[in-house]
Amino acid sequence: MAAESKTKYDRQLRIWGEQGQEALEKASICLLNCGPTGSEALKNLVLGGVGSITVVDGTKVEKHDLGNNFMLDEASLLQSKAKCVCAFLQELNDAVKAKFVEASPEALIEGNPLFFSSFTLVIATQLLETSLLKLDKICRQSNVKLLVARSYGLTGLVRISLKEHTVVESKPEHFVDDLRLQSPWPELKEFAKTIDLNEKDPIIHKHTPYVVVLIHIAEKWVDTHGGCLPTTRQEKKEFKDLIKAHMLDIDEENYKEAIESSYKVSIPHEISSQLHQIINDSAVEVNSASSDFWILVAALKEFIENEGAGEPPLEGSLPDMTSLTEFYVSLQKIYQAKAESDCRVMEHRVRTILKRIGREPDSISKSFIKNFCRNARKLTICRYRPIEDELSSPSVSELQKYMTDEEYSFSVSFYILLRAVDRFVANYNRFPGVFDNEIDDDISRLKTIAVGVLGDSGLHGSTLSDDLVNEMCRFGGGEIHAVAAFIGGVASQEAIKLITNQFVPLSGTLVFNGIDQKSQVLAL
Amino acid sequence: MENSFAEQGRWRDIDNLLSRPGNIVGPGFEPSPQLRQEIGEFARVLVVGAGGLGCELLKDLALSGFPNIDVIDMDTIEISNLNRQFLFRLQDVGKSKAEVAAKRVMERVSGVNITPHFCRIEDKEINFYNDFNIIVLGLDSIEARSYINSVACTFLEFDSEDNPIPETIKAMVDGGTEGFKGHARVILPGMTPCFECTIWLFPPQVKYPLCTLAETPRTPAHCIEYAHLIKWSEVHSGKAFDPDDPEHMQWVYTQALKRAELFGIAGVTYSLTQGVVKNIIPAIASTNAIISATCALEALKLVSGCSKTLSNYMTYNGVVGTHIKVADFVRETDCLVCGPGTLIDLDISTTLSQFIEILGQHPKLLVMKSSITHRGTNLYMQSPPILEEMTRPNLHLPLHELMGGVPDDTIHASGMAVRDGKKTSCLRKLRVKFKGLPDGTTEMGTTSVCKELEPDLN
Structure with a gap:
């Protein structure tokens, strides 16, 4: 990496290292709709140095865009929004390849699904349900990661959709050191x-x-x-x-x-339930189509059952502790030596498996294996249901639990109401509450629709607070800048986790609660 | 004034929130189509810090309908800021953060007026801070937060039953980030815990025992701190170490490397040396955006009442999954900073200089080199020299006399205190009560509203 980039990215290199940075610089990101939510999400990624961005938006800049989008100014009025946002983003970092497409995302989803297949990640913002479901299918088919972000008045949501995301470097903050005091070698x-x-x-x-x-x-x-x-x-x-x-x-x-x-x-001599689940996953039956991650897991399973005698390879690091320097350094070497020897056994198993499934035995690098061994206890897998599955058959028991839990009631209500809003738009071709003189009618319309959404979700007889339905109409479909910056911020943080393959991304749908900030993640 | 019709269209989304009634709103919310303009006319916001959080805050506040903003920051722009401080470009390196940030936001958001202050927060008169309705903090140091907090708390007054007087509450919104984690909080001095009430939320900085550094180093950080804290002063007698001088840093790195080799310790790098010596906190754009947005939204809610406010401390953690938690902390009723003030009994004959000495020895205070202010009047100032000279004659006068003969009253002392072995500026509110007065007078005229300080929230 060039010295200037090293200095510029210093504060983030301390978090995800040169490997994480390299992954970012290889990534190509597509943004759908560049209102404040999308623009802010992309801004944070451009600053961090992603490889390329493509901004898709078919609208022209109107007066109200100047009240919530920092990427636009008076000179942008009546021009292509995608073009103006793209130009500002390019100013932030000339290492990023910035492109724009002046087209409506809905039209691309309908007419040109192949458009999406070349991206690492698609960030879909302010997209309505019908288009979103189609996009989700397209992205899953072509193995493109999908990140959904929506801002709506004082609420909004962020969610991830993809088949499977596997993490070696999950970097949890609190994890017991791998010292093997219960079974010293x-x-x-x-x-x-x-x-x-x-x-x-x-x-x-x-x-x-x-x-x-x-x-x-x-x-x-x-x-x-x-x-x-x-x-x-x-x-x-x-x-x-x-x-x-x-x-x-x-x-x-x-x-x-x-x-x-x-x-x-006294720590029991056994692997964690999470690791147990991973090594017993059906994907561990590897074949030539398996990913490197699963080949390593297959080797790990063999290791635990054989040489490891129930334990994964030793991590090899030693925390600082009061000690004479020579004692500490000797101890450190003993831990390192054991980790290296475990890693050699793993490597041998990996090469054998590769040969067995008809792949080049050296096709997985030694450094990848070493890193895998060092993090074997912390492996994490995230799987996401297709969005359509969640919407058509959500977990009713979870929904019911959220509805009756005071800590979750606002968030789950907003989740239902955001769906109701999309149905409202499908019926009336506008957001509820856009006209002052129709607010009262919109409130009862939205309420009726929301009751329908509840029923369809298996919550017959449940009701939503009138105050929240009222709030939803009060928002009038507006995108408040501060809310958009929050939602865009969360989306960009999740994007970084998905692209770098480090840390653990969001598991469900994060519903933003801008009323008292008690936002929640719903797992449905 | 710009064409108000056009402006209305421009602020459509925020105007929905401010002009329409709701049932889940803050106390005193009076929705009206003019509310945004009214807020614009009376609300003055101060943003403290124009770094990672500050840049975001200025943008967020400008686009939340605040047209009058001030920003204060003593720092200049560095290359390592550019991965997140989006208002700065490579050609801005070396310039004032506050000035460049203010200029950039004004260029893009027409009608917004941002006044930059390129100086230390301690350089401003205390009353400078009283001009703002709300203070938003985008800082990365405990000391600076603590200072601003104590300043905001000096404006707070209590009635005779020790209840805070609402007009004197200076609202603060504070944000902080580290890597994928951050916090946002609302501080209403006298109502919710102030920064000092919950100082335990900030873990003390890592410090290594000197004997470990000198005798039993084990980690690369030990070798670096040895070179930085011990070897530097041994070799460069009298020359102060400057962490911003690349030659100094290179020297420390080379020495640390030598020491690491001597003891068989691996892992000393130039980057780690910088990290340890400067105590660098990793920082990314996304987390700063999340936290600043939360702070800006709370600021809008505080001045407009358009929704409930955060009560009172939110944490964001995106390391493993995404977790947002809100904690409702409670005030320390006898907090030295936001409480009614530390009670000090004095004899009527106590002179000002004796009083200053008492403050330095008072076990709860330990404030050294105090400057003393009573109801906006400087009784003694340690600096600048001209004020020191002017107020010096007061030192030998009885405090009781200098305070106009009142039996008791609130007085402010600003000086230096030691925290975590480091000297820091501090401001303390004291309640002075005189003994040995003729009978009857002690019951009269307890705390009365201070005339010099105008109520700030209308």
Whole structure:
């Protein structure tokens, strides 16, 4: 990467690294409708340095666009909106290839579905239900990721649609270190033995890493407890007391760390339920059409069942802990060596599988395998139902739960009302509440339609708050800039996660609640 | 004034919200087609910070119907800002953030007037901040937030029953981000917790024990901090380390690398060196956009009442899935900053200089080198020199006399306090009560409304 790019992107490279940046720079993004929601989403991605953008919008700039879209100014009036937005976005980052298509997204969806197949990701904004369902089918057929964003008055939503998204680097914030204290391997045990816990030299005593302290004390405990590690609350407390009894001084930081980390000795010797589910997924029966990810999972499954004896490859990193430098560095090398040896076993299994399914044995790089091993415990898979499936047969039990939960009631009501709005538009060819003198009529019309949506969703007899129906009409179909910037912001954050294959994207539909900010993710 | 009909068309979407009645709205919402214009005439907003959040905030507020905005920032534009601070271009590097940001937004959003202030927040007189109806914070440091918070809280007055007087509440909206995470909050001093009430929300900065750096380094960060904090001053006696000087940074990096090699520690890079030394917080455009938008919407709701407001702290976390949570924190009733003030009993003979000394020793306050203000009058100013000289004669006079002989009253002290081992500017409200007065007078004239400070929300 060029020095100037490195400096310019420094603050984000610290989050997703050069690999993440490379993925962004390869990505081509298509935006449908460039009102404020879409323009803001794209702005954030252009700043981050995506490869190319294509802005699709068939409208001309009107006066009201100047009140909510920063990409447009007085000089844009009556010009192509797509052209003006594209020109402003290009100004933000000349490394991005910016294009525009002056056409209505609906017309492209109807008449030119092949148009979408060349993109990495399509961001569809302010699209009505009928067009959205067609677009979803098109994108799924051509394996293009779809991100849906909608702003509507003080509400809106963001959702993702694609068959499957697999993540190696999910980067969770809180994850227990992979130390294997409950089952130390021979080299680790050997090293622990070289340090005597009864060491008289206070400097060495207070600089013995807690990993060593815990291995020693766990061994002692096992000897006196029929080969079992502490499991009950009482045993865990006694185990801590045993650690305390080894302290020479109450200020020994390493012993305090040992007490704090003592639970790591009792972590059950088994894989997480999430990982269990992944290695038992039907996709693990790989063939020549399988993705690299699933080939690695197939190898991982074999590893866990064989060499790993129930455990995935060791991660290999060691958290900082109070220690003499030489103890720490030696310990670090022991963890690294074990991780490397696990990785070699994995690599061998991967090559064998590749050969078996008729692929070139070297077609998956060593660095990919290494990265996979390092993150094996954190693998994540996201799958999304086709939008049509959710709309025609949502999870009624979840919907009912949300309807009766005070924390969710606004969000789920907005979800229903946004669908009702789309039906309203299909009936009346305009948004509810656009004319001041028809607001009262629109309120009862929208209410009737919403009752229909509830019924179709399996919620017969449920009602929505009149106040929210009223709010929906009050919005008059408007796109408030601050709401659009929020929705566009969320969409761009999700886009980054989808493109970089890092972190974990949104799992359901995020419904924005601009009234009291209690937005919720609905899983239907 | 622009053609109001055309302007109405332009602001169609926001006008729907401001002109139509609703049942889920804020207290005092009076919908009318003129509301946007009325807000435009009376509302003055101050944006503190013109960085990642500030750029977004200026855009969002300008497009939310606020035509009068001020922005304050002491920083100049750097290349590493360009991945998110969308108002700046490569050719702007080195210029004032506040000035360029104000100019760019005014160029694009006609009718909006933004006044930039290219200076430190402490450089402004306290009363500068009283001119605004609402203060929106787009900052990345605890110290700056704490300072603005204490300034806003000095305008707050309480009635005789210790209830906050609504007209004196200076509303604040605060945003913050780190990577994929962020927060937005509404602070109504006296009503909702102020920044200081919930200071525990901010984890203390990572600090390494000196003995680890000097004797048992284990991580690349230990080697870098050794070079930065210990080796630098050993080698460059008297020369201050400047994190913005690339030569200084290169020196620290080279030394850290040497030390890492000596101890067999891997992983020291130039980028990590910068990160550790400057305590760089990773930042991206999308998160700043999300948080700023939330803050701007809350600002609009606060001044117009067009919807309920956030009560009172929202967090956004997009690391694993997307999680938005709202917490309703409660005020610390005896908060040093937003409470009625720390009570200090004084003898009527206590002089101003003795009082200043008491503040430095008071266990709850520990404010050093205080300047003292009473009802807008400077009793003693540490700086600038000309004011110091003018107010110096007051030092040996009894405070009781300087305060006009009242039995008790509120007084403000601004000085330096130590937080996390760092000296920071602070502003404290104190309630001074005099002992040894003739009987009867102590019951009279407790807190009365301060005349110098006009009510700010109409």
